[in-house]
Amino acid sequence: MRFIHAADIHLDSPLTGLSAYADAPVEMLRTATRDAFTNLVNLAIEERVDFMVIAGDLYDGDWKDYNTGLYFAKEMGRLRKAGIPVYLLYGNHDAENEMTRKLLLPENVFVFDSRKPSTFRLDHLGVALHGRSFKDAATVENLAAGYPEPIAGMINIGVLHTALEGNAAHANYAPCSLAQLHAKGYQYWALGHVHEYCIWRGDAVVVFPGNLQGRHIRETGPRGAVLVHCNAAGAMEVERVHVDVLRWHRLGVDVSGCQSFAEAARAIGNALESLLEAGPAHMPLALRVVVSGQTAAHGELFGMEAQLRLEVLAAIAALGNDRLWLEKVRLETQALDDGQALRERADALADLQDLLESAGTDQEFLDGLRGELSGLVDKAPPELKSAIPYFADIKNGDLAALLREIRPSLVAHLAKVE
Template sequence: MKFIHTADIHLDSPLCGLASYQNAPTQQLRGASREAFTRLIDAAIDEAVDFMVIAGDLYDGNWRDYNTGHFFVREMGRLNQAGIPVFLLYGNHDAESEMTRRLTLPANVHLFDSRKPMTHRIEALRVALHGRSFKDAATTENLAAGYPDPLPGWLNIGVLHTALEGYAAHARYAPCSLAELQAKGYDYWALGHVHEYAMLSESPWVVFPGNLQGRHIREAGPRGAVLVTASEAGVQGVERLIVDVLRWERLQVDVSEAADLPAVLALAGRALELLLLAQTGSWPLAVRVNICGRTPAHGALFGLEAQLREEILALASALGGERLWIEKLKLETTAALGAEQIGARAGAIADLQALLAEVPQDADFMRGLAEDLQQLTAKAPLELIEALPEFKAIRVGDVAAIVATVAPALLAQLAHAEQGQP
């Protein structure tokens, strides 16, 4: 016997805001959640699974129109024609309190009640699925505590949308403990709500499949569902079923050895090339690039974040065409010479460091600096204002962060130049 366990599909969610990113692959983002779900349905039919479990957050709140519901009904119809039943539990995003639109679902889709826990039985397989849907989005009671006892001699599956414990990044809906689930006597817990894949236990099996398609950089790496195999002896194995169509990745580029901007770009290009070579499929990549390291180029890079992004976008286009998109570039380098090393040296640079260290405590100086910078930014062209995020802080008179950033970069550049280097 085989079944698919999936959750956190969030149909049509990638439409929300992502298309506003510069140079974003809008068409790919627009259809990513649907295409990933279609791939899952294809896999279910190809594998001839006995049933599918959806453990909550099928939708992403109320539909903008009926097309979202029509798409789901159509995909369920494909499973119905293949003789594959589906057991659907509603989570916080598709709770009854969140949904105002409904469509009649095909006969193969079986819902879990939101008023009390219920059990669906598959007599031919001697499988019992226990679960309870969310009635309200903010369900903070322990739903698992009321789940029925396991049926003796059957394969018992608990379906639950929960933050469980220890997942601070997720709202604590339907909270319960892992020990509590293990003590229930079920063979498998099909969980949802946490978007990262996690196998928390094998005795019994307690599994978060993760979400089906990454929607932003916080959901990086491969995404999909799980394929579970079982026999009369119980669950035999769980394997990931990767179906995402666009993948988010973080790329750390260490530029410690770079002396200038061209050297930084060369290292970034090589890192992007290696990232592409490491892929085992041809899915598009949305990449956040972090330029980091203690580098002689630190001072030379100050204020060039916008230019760096454009240069790296060009590198990405040359290497990957439409397959590679730079979601964001973050410049997180530090000076090759630390404050202690500069301070230990005699001369004008050490004196300048001491002076700069006192600047943040000089209220009159900081106020005058803010006023001068505000006058400067008022005359700046629009493209420069948009290119430098520091301008937003200047407008509200917050120059402390700018001083803290500029001072080390200035000292590093001067010290670098003093040593006779470019």
């Protein structure tokens, strides 16, 4: 017996972080979640699986129009022709109270009840599927505690949308413990909600398949579902399958050895070339380039994210490749030293460093600086406000981080000019 376990498909959820750029792959961003799901349906048909389980968040929330539902019905129709049933559980994003628009589902799609746990028996396979959909998005009760006892002589599969213990990055929906799932007596738990692939083996096999398609830079790396093989003895073999169509990647570039802005830009270009050589030839990559290191180029690089982004775009263009798309460039470099060498000098630079170090505790100076900068922040266009992290701090009157960053950067830049 074989089945596909998927979750967190978020159909028609937008990919964020690229669409604002003129060079963005607009069509790919618009259809990525659908294309990944179509790939999953293709795989199910090719592998002739016995059934598919979707463990919550098929949709990203209420439909903007009926096209999302029509698309899903079409894909389910393809599975119906192939004789593949689908067992669908709703999670927090597509909970019963979240969805005002609905369409009748094809007859091969079976939905877990939201009022109480329900069970679907597949007697010809010796399988029982147990689950309960979310009635309300903010479901914080332990749903697993009410799931039925396992049916003797059958492979029991629990379908559950849950944060599970220890996943602090995710909202605490339908909380339960791993120990509780292992103790239930089921052979497999098909989980959803956590977007990273995770698997635990014990008395049961417990799996988060992750989401089908990464939607932003916090969801890097391969994405997909799992194909589960169950032998006659009930042993489970779990195979991860990747169906995503665009992959997010964080490219770290250490510029410690660079002496200038130009050298740092060339180091990034070399890193891009190496990434292309090592990465999958067919997969478009949405990149965040993170530039770090303690470097002599720190002063030249400070505040130059916009210019450095243009240099990275030029490097991508020079590589003649249409698989790389730049999401953002982040600068996280540090000055080459802590300023001790300057303190030992008896000149204007040493005086400037002393002034900047004492500025953080000079309330009169801080008030004046905030007044000057607030005028700039108020007049700045929205795209600039989102691009400069210190704007929010300036509005809140918290200038400490800005001063800590400015001091070594300004002094290092002036020292280089000298």
